[in-house]
Amino acid sequence: MDLLYKIFIDPFVQMGGAPDLLIQTLWEGLVSGVLYALIALGFVLIFKASGVFNFAQGIMVVFAALTLVGLHSKGVPAFLALALTIGVMLVLAFGVERLMLRPLVNQPDIILFMATFGLTYFLIGLGEIIFGGEPKVMITSELYLPKGALEWKVFGGFVSFQKIDIAAAIIASLMVATLAVFFQKTRIGRALRAVADSHKAALSVGISLEQIWVIVWFAAGIVALATGIMWGARSDVSFALQILALKALPVLILGGFTSIPGAIVGGIIIGVGEKLGEFYWGPLLGSGIESWLAYMIALVFLLFRPQGLFGERIIERI
Template structure:
């Protein structure tokens, strides 16, 4: 039994390196999508100390809006632009109607407010778009759906063009986000607000402007993630459940770390796929991907409660 659990999977990895590469690639793609969702959580938390429970439904709402606008007659890329406008309006509305009146309230009140936003978006989405599963407009957006077939070392590695596109677009989006945060005035203001809230406000940084900005950026990330997940699994409210896989990513990487969101997402995507294929299916009956990430994050928290990339908080009394 011990041999089967601890040794045999590694023997299988060594015996079929091309299959191992296939598993690693599929885990990488999932990890990239987890990391994107986690980035939305991190940006909002850094700037406002609000854990945005609504990030998952924002992914669904953005994808539904895109598909709905295209079904209403808008060309695909015009629908993308219109969806971005909708996400900006949502960001402004959240700041004006929900966040601004609650400035200075306890964190739990702001967290409960994001739960209210979640329920509102679910109701609004079902009212406007219905609850049935929809197909993402992949072909209309020009996203390739064929396969690349590679033969590393005489083996066989199949890469879906959709997955390659997702990885490339995600990498460009992260690079653009990092460039924005490090090299633009507004980006530095977002970082300053996250590093020292009171000091940033004292030098004239507008809290309301930054909140609208980070919620809009989170909306952009939600749209990209919604397109990617929608192309893989269809567009429905079930995507909200997938989006919550970002929670163990945040536990693993730390709530305030962009690096942690990226590295944590990739780690969980790859490790859960490896565990499912080499341990879950043959030894545990499968379906380990539903719980592996949470167990891994809890184990990490036992030894490092702030996450791998979070800063240790020291309170002096």
């Protein structure tokens, strides 16, 4: 009985007894959720264009952030280093299209999926050769990202808002909204949706798969760069960040692999859910709950809606 009380009642008593801590937890979960949504967006863009889960998206986050920091460490001004890093992601997009996607077109999806594994380890090796394996400090001040915190007095306590978290939430939200509008309202967006529906049908109406793939991988590279800057500003830039990017998998399960709105909603659910779980249920279930709770939420969700909140239900007639 005591265990049931600790699981089902005590956490909610704590929430009501200290609403300022609840607001603090919800805010931190919201920021994490928006950044998870930004990571998931890179996966969604590539999956919509090729039907392949891009396992390399995580290392693209690390590689973009390392390129930015590495160029600046060589004496390149911060914003010039940012522009050059964007150029590197464009070169990567062309290279992936020419050397990986084009030779494997019309191959089974598992072949392309395994190719992204190869791309992952290629970028890991290249990154370690060029930049080394030690953690780097993100050039936060040089990019004029804010530091410090704001405090809000509420319910007899204080809620602290880190300025970098506010900037991260705003920048990530703007990027997600911009990309959503771009792919929903523009000609390229319509072409992307056509490619997602059928490669052969898209080719028959004159849509170039090569151009679409370059655009999509470049967009995913820009998303990876923004993600690397935001997460790197909150911690260090290291190869451990690619593990964080795998949090996009439960986000995609919740939202649907082809839905941009789903990436947003799924990211917020996972971000807020794992923060609440860590703070209120973590002491009961043991430390480290934040590392696995997102996957448990996704597993439970799969039992009731396998296609995700915004995914398409696939019906096959036999």
